[in-house]
Amino acid sequence: MNLKQLSHMLSLSQTTVSRALNGYPEVNEETRRRVMDAAKRHGYRPNPSARRLATGKSGMIGYVLPTGAAVDIDPHFVEFLSGLGDYARAHELDLVLSPADADDEETTYRRIVANRQVDAVYISSPRPADKRLALVNTLGIPFIVHGRSEGFDFDYPYLDIDNEGAFHEAARLLVQLGHKRLALINGNDRETFAIHRERGVRRALAASGLTLGERHIRSVTMTEENGYRAARRLLEEAEPPTAIVCSSLIMALGVVRAVRDLGRTIPGDLSLVAHDDVFPWLRPENFPVPLSTTRSSIRLAGARVAERLAARISGLEEGARGEVWPVDLVVRGSVAGAPA
Amino acid sequence: MNLKQLSHMLSLSQTTVSRALNGYPEVNEETRRRVMDAAKRHGYRPNPSARRLATGKSGMIGYVLPTGAAVDIDPHFVEFLSGLGDYARAHELDLVLSPADADDEETTYRRIVANRQVDAVYISSPRPADKRLALVNTLGIPFIVHGRSEGFDFDYPYLDIDNEGAFHEAARLLVQLGHKRLALINGNDRETFAIHRERGVRRALAASGLTLGERHIRSVTMTEENGYRAARRLLEEAEPPTAIVCSSLIMALGVVRAVRDLGRTIPGDLSLVAHDDVFPWLRPENFPVPLSTTRSSIRLAGARVAERLAARISGLEEGARGEVWPVDLVVRGSVAGAPA
DNA sequence: CAAAATAGCCAAAGCGCTTTGGAAGTCTCT
DNA sequence: AGAGACTTCCAAAGCGCTTTGGCTATTTTG
Numbered sequence: 001m002n003l004k005q006l007s008h009m010l011s012l013s014q015t016t017v018s019r020a021l022n023g024y025p026e027v028n029e030e031t032r033r034r035v036m037d038a039a040k041r042h043g044y045r046p047n048p049s050a051r052r053l054a055t056g057k058s059g060m061i062g063y064v065l066p067t068g069a070a071v072d073i074d075p076h077f078v079e080f081l082s083g084l085g086d087y088a089r090a091h092e093l094d095l096v097l098s099p100a101d102a103d104d105e106e107t108t109y110r111r112i113v114a115n116r117q118v119d120a121v122y123i124s125s126p127r128p129a130d131k132r133l134a135l136v137n138t139l140g141i142p143f144i145v146h147g148r149s150e151g152f153d154f155d156y157p158y159l160d161i162d163n164e165g166a167f168h169e170a171a172r173l174l175v176q177l178g179h180k181r182l183a184l185i186n187g188n189d190r191e192t193f194a195i196h197r198e199r200g201v202r203r204a205l206a207a208s209g210l211t212l213g214e215r216h217i218r219s220v221t222m223t224e225e226n227g228y229r230a231a232r233r234l235l236e237e238a239e240p241p242t243a244i245v246c247s248s249l250i251m252a253l254g255v256v257r258a259v260r261d262l263g264r265t266i267p268g269d270l271s272l273v274a275h276d277d278v279f280p281w282l283r284p285e286n287f288p289v290p291l292s293t294t295r296s297s298i299r300l301a302g303a304r305v306a307e308r309l310a311a312r313i314s315g316l317e318e319g320a321r322g323e324v325w326p327v328d329l330v331v332r333g334s335v336a337g338a339p340a
Numbered sequence: 341m342n343l344k345q346l347s348h349m350l351s352l353s354q355t356t357v358s359r360a361l362n363g364y365p366e367v368n369e370e371t372r373r374r375v376m377d378a379a380k381r382h383g384y385r386p387n388p389s390a391r392r393l394a395t396g397k398s399g400m401i402g403y404v405l406p407t408g409a410a411v412d413i414d415p416h417f418v419e420f421l422s423g424l425g426d427y428a429r430a431h432e433l434d435l436v437l438s439p440a441d442a443d444d445e446e447t448t449y450r451r452i453v454a455n456r457q458v459d460a461v462y463i464s465s466p467r468p469a470d471k472r473l474a475l476v477n478t479l480g481i482p483f484i485v486h487g488r489s490e491g492f493d494f495d496y497p498y499l500d501i502d503n504e505g506a507f508h509e510a511a512r513l514l515v516q517l518g519h520k521r522l523a524l525i526n527g528n529d530r531e532t533f534a535i536h537r538e539r540g541v542r543r544a545l546a547a548s549g550l551t552l553g554e555r556h557i558r559s560v561t562m563t564e565e566n567g568y569r570a571a572r573r574l575l576e577e578a579e580p581p582t583a584i585v586c587s588s589l590i591m592a593l594g595v596v597r598a599v600r601d602l603g604r605t606i607p608g609d610l611s612l613v614a615h616d617d618v619f620p621w622l623r624p625e626n627f628p629v630p631l632s633t634t635r636s637s638i639r640l641a642g643a644r645v646a647e648r649l650a651a652r653i654s655g656l657e658e659g660a661r662g663e664v665w666p667v668d669l670v671v672r673g674s675v676a677g678a679p680a
Numbered sequence: 681c682a683a684a685a686t687a688g689c690c691a692a693a694g695c696g697c698t699t700t701g702g703a704a705g706t707c708t709c710t
Numbered sequence: 711a712g713a714g715a716c717t718t719c720c721a722a723a724g725c726g727c728t729t730t731g732g733c734t735a736t737t738t739t740g
Contacts, residue, residue, distance in 0.1 A: 002726055013690045018728060028688060048455050049392040050726035053695045058389075060436065067425040072620040078418045085407040085439035094457070095437040096400065099425035115388050117434070223621040250621050253593070257628055280412040281563040281590050288597060342696055353720045358698060368718060390696035393725045 001044045010038055021046070052116070060094045061309050062118030064109055064132075066102035072221075074125070075250070076277050076298055080146070083302025091310055106135055113139045120309045122146055127190050142312040146305055148192050148322070155320030157312070159305055163193050166294035166327035167200030167245060170273045173329065174243040175208050178338035179271060183241035184212060185230045185251055189219035194247065197275075201245055216241055220251075227254025235262055235270070242338045243271040249282055252291060267336035276330075290332035296325060341384045350378055361386070392456075400434045401649050402458030404449055404472075406442035412561075414465070415590070416617050416638055420486070423642025431650055446475055453479045460649045462486055467530050482652040484645055488532050488662070495660030497652070499645055503533050506634035506667035507540030507585060510613045513669065514583040515548050518678035519611060523581035524552060525570045525591055529559035534587065537615075541585055556581055560591075567594025575602055575610070582678045583611040589622055592631060607676035616670075630672035636665060 007017040012035070020027045020035035027035075038044075052058050065073070081095075088095060096118055100108035109132065112118055120142035123132050128150040136143045137156060145158035167184075174182055184201050187194045202212050215237070218230035227246065231254060234241055246252045252274035259266055266272050266289045276284050276293035284291035304323075311317035347357040352375070360367045360375035367375075378384075392398050405413070421435075428435060436458055440448035449472065452458055460482035463472050468490040476483045477496060485498035507524075514522055524541050527534045542552050555577070558570035567586065574581055575598060586592045592614035599606055606612055606629045616624050616633035624631035644663075651657035 003728095004726075014727080015691080015729080016689055019689095022728085026688060031688080045451075045454065047393075047726050048457065049389060049396075049398075050695090051728075052389040053387075053393045053697085054726080054728040056389075056695085065421070065425050067422065067429050069426065071422070073418045073422045073425075075415050075418055075619070075621060078413045078415055081405075081437075082407065082411070082413045085405050085413075085437065086409065089407050089439035089441060093439075095439070097421070097425065097435045097437065099429035099433075099435070101429060111385070114385065117388065223623075225623060225626050228626065253622075254626070257626070260628065279415070281415060282593075283565060286565050286568065286594070286597070288600065343698095344696075354697080355699080355721080356719055359719095362698085366718065371718080387696050390725090391698075393727085394696080394698040396725085 001042050002047065003044075006039060006042065006044050009042075010035060056116045057119055057313075058117060059092070060096050060118045061088070061306070061313075062096050062098060062112050062121040063124075064105050064112070064121070065097045065099045066105060067099045068102045071102045074222075075279075077124075079277060079279060079298045080124070080302040080305075083297075083299035083304075084306045085302075086299075087303045087306035087310070091306075093306070093310060105132060109135055109139065113141050119313045120144075122305050122309060125191050125193075128192055128195065142309065144305055144308050144312070146301060148196075150192060150195075155322070157308070157317070157320050157322065159301060159308065159323045159325070160193075161296045161301070161325045161327050163196035163327070164200035164203070166275065166296070166329065167197040168204045169200075169327075169329045170245050170292075170294050171201040171204035172207070173331070174245070174271055174273070174335065175204055175210065177243075177271065177335065179241075179243040180210060180338065181216070181239060181241040181243070182210070182212065183216040183234045183244045184218070185227060185234075185244060185246045185255065186217065186219045187222050187247045194219060197245075197247060222248040222251050224250050224254040224257075227251030228258045229254070231255040231258035232262070235259065235264065240270075242269070243335070244273075246272065246274040249274055249276050249279065249284060249291070249293075252284075252287070253282075256288060266334050269339060271335040271338075273329075273335060284330070285332060287334070289334050292332045292335045293330050295328045295330050301325070341382050342387065343384075346379060346382065346384050349382075350375060396456045397459055397653075398457060399432070400436050400458045401428070401646070401653075402436050402438060402452050402461040403464075404445050404452070404461065405437045405439045406445060407439045408442045411442045414562075415619075417464075419617060419619060419638045420464070420642040420645075423637075423639035423644070424646045425642075426639075427643045427646035427650070431646075433646070433650060445472060449475055449479065453481050459653045460484075462645050462649060465531050465533075468532055468535065482649065484648050484652070486641060486645055488536075490532060490535075495662070497648070497657070497660050497662065499641060499648065499663045499665070500533075501636045501641070501665045501667050503536035503667070504540035504543070506615065506636070506669065507537040508544045509540075509667075509669045510585050510632075510634050511541040511544035512547070513671070514585070514611055514613070514675065515544060515550065517583075517611065517675065519581075519583040520550060520678065521556070521579060521581040521583070522550070522552060523556040523574045523584045524558070525567060525574075525584060525586045525595065526557065526559045527562050527587045534559060537585075537587060562588040562591050564590050564594040564597075567591030568598045569594070571595040571598035572602070575599065575604065580610075582609070583675070584613075586612065586614040589614055589616050589619065589624060589631070589633075592624075592627070593622075596628060606674050609679060611675040611678075613669075613675060624670070625672060627674070629674050632672045632675045633670050635668045635670050641665070 007014045020032040122144050124146040126147045126149040130149045148160045220226040273292045276295045277298040284293045343354050347354045360372040462484050464486040466487045466489040470489045488500045560566040613632045616635045617638040624633045
């Protein structure tokens with residue numbers, strides 16, 4: 001059932017039927033009802049390919065997926081996707097993942113924009129002065145950044161959590177508990193979120209005249225193994241840190257293992273706080289010692305990004321509004337006063 | 341730059357240019373070269389929307405993503421995606437994720453097929469007599485199942501790992517080591533993979549005249565917490581199992597925690613084997629006691645599924661070929677002879 | 681009451697490709 | 711040399727929608 005057939009059985013022109021269906025004003029309300037009714041009865045669904053060719057709109061949102069043998073997709077992605085999908089489903093939006101060579105995402109961005117494959121894109125894990133951001137900005141496709149970049153002379157729309165504030169709070173708590181030697185096991189420090197977290201920790205320390213030693217900060221890919229290694233190296237020093245702030249739950253698993261291996265205890269010898277993106281399959285309260293966390297649901301972020309993308313596509317949102325979500329600090333058993 | 345312009349500057353018809361570009365035989369080889377050359381020089385890329393409308397082919401593969409507030413996307417998904425993306429990138433295939441209400445995926449399948457939004461789809465985590473499979477089979481769109489179903493009167497193309505064989509081997513090893521009370525912490529037993537794994541364990545036990553007691557099998561969603569709970573319940577029995585086979589690394593984390601909480605040890609009191617899908621961020625060799633596993637890279641499976649989907653789209657693969665990958669049994673420190 | 685504005689509808693021209701149904705020109709064969 | 715068979719190209723008709731530019735009634739306005 002296509003438009004031609006439908007309009008023919010209604011004895012109307014395609015123009016009128018199309019307009020009736022798409023809510024244009026120049027059609028009699030009664031005619032519109034007739035059309036809507038017939039469309040529903042016959043299960044008419046406009047062919048998206050045709051509509052696309054005519055309008056240039058695809059009804060999909062895009063994401064360029066960096067791939068390659070050496071590239072691992074972040075497990076956070078799947079939770080973000082849950083949220084995104086949740087919203088997208090309710091609004092009949094599809095998501096297209098365009099795999100790209102991790103060393104050359106630009107080509108792919110250009111392609112999907114030139115081909116009008118998607119109406120909007122989102123960008124995640126941005127770095128300072130991220131090229132993708134500049135590119136997408138000049139290409140003129142609606143977009144939202146999940147996270148933040150820095151060092152541009154233009155503004156852009158984003159959704160981020162208050163990473164600096166979160167880690168500031170976490171560090172401040174530890175300092176108040178008497179800890180003087182803090183360490184930070186961070187994610188890849190070329191990504192903005194890691195920079196912000198480091199900034200937060202440093203600021204909290206500075207407020208009490210403390211500093212974050214060069215050797216007390218580790219920046220690694222967020223795997224269990226890297227958490228373990230970083231923690232071991234930190235704890236095997238002559239004067240090991242008495243508290244660690246850690247950028248992910250998965251790394252925290254490694255930290256806990258390292259502490260055990262060394263015969264130390266949490267929170268007796270070491271206080272630990274980690275950031276929790278809220279995975280259904282790994283919860284901080286179920287750690288051997290319940291883990292204190294800075295908590296922010298990445299899933300909700302996914303839903304919000306989808307919502308804002310939809311708003312931008314339909315012109316309801318404009319400009320470069322940045323949105324920063326506060327982060328909860330949830331204190332559990334893994335923190336205590338500094339050892340004497 | 342579109343076809344019209346290109347053909348005009350070559351003083352050729354659109355027909356000829358189109359044919360030259362798409363490798364049709366009825367065009368002079370020299371003309372073809374000229375065309376190809378000009379196309380490349382001017383960076384001509386056929387508009388996919390137009391091509392789509394004309395041919396009905398989209399150049400994308402589809403996946404219906406079950407969503408909902410209560411639905412969690414499996415973290416395995418992201419690894420599978422890595423592999424899929426790896427292949428897809430090399431062949432300029434995009435992947436479209438169509439979020440669907442988890443209780444009504446049918447509507448979405450029908451929509452994407454009717455709209456010809458994708459050239460092929462894959463289905464994951466199938467159950468016995470899975471409705472999606474029957475549906476997709478009648479809808480006539482090329483597809484591949486990742487995993488297997490059962491109880492159909494038709495064959496279908498799939499890629500699966502030898503779950504039964506893998507768990508058979510694991511259980512057999514444990515039996516040989518003298519274990520008589522085995523337990524299985526399985527995934528959702530409405531999914532085929534879980535059924536196959538259970539079958540494998542039972543078969544190994546049966547071969548030695550043993551059985552898997554009703555209470556010695558747990559079927560749960562694969563989270564750390566569920567692994568913990570299942571293990572606790574098993575180990576707190578009067579006659580606890582001396583060996584556990586576990587369907588995922590994440591659940592194994594919980595099992596390890598439970599064992600510790602109860603003051604027992606691995607492998608002294610309990611031998612443990614788990615299935616490993618090979619995540620970059622959590623490795624069995626890094627468990628407190630290196631974990632024995634049945635190992636199969638879900639990432640490679642993703643790449644293979646993409647490859648076969650591409651083959652089916654272009655007509656290179658036909659029929660209902662099933663492909664079953666063997667699974668490695670990797671023995672590490674977490675297994676030992678049964679305690680006296 | 682004539683002129684101007686408005687409401688409601690339609691025919692037809694795109695969107696940019698593929699594919700059908702020829703039509704020339706060139707070769708081959710008797 | 712003329713008939714048939716290739717080879718190589720083209721004009722034009724889709725694919726199914728949206729949108730432009732008009733056209734006819736009907737209503738409003740001065």
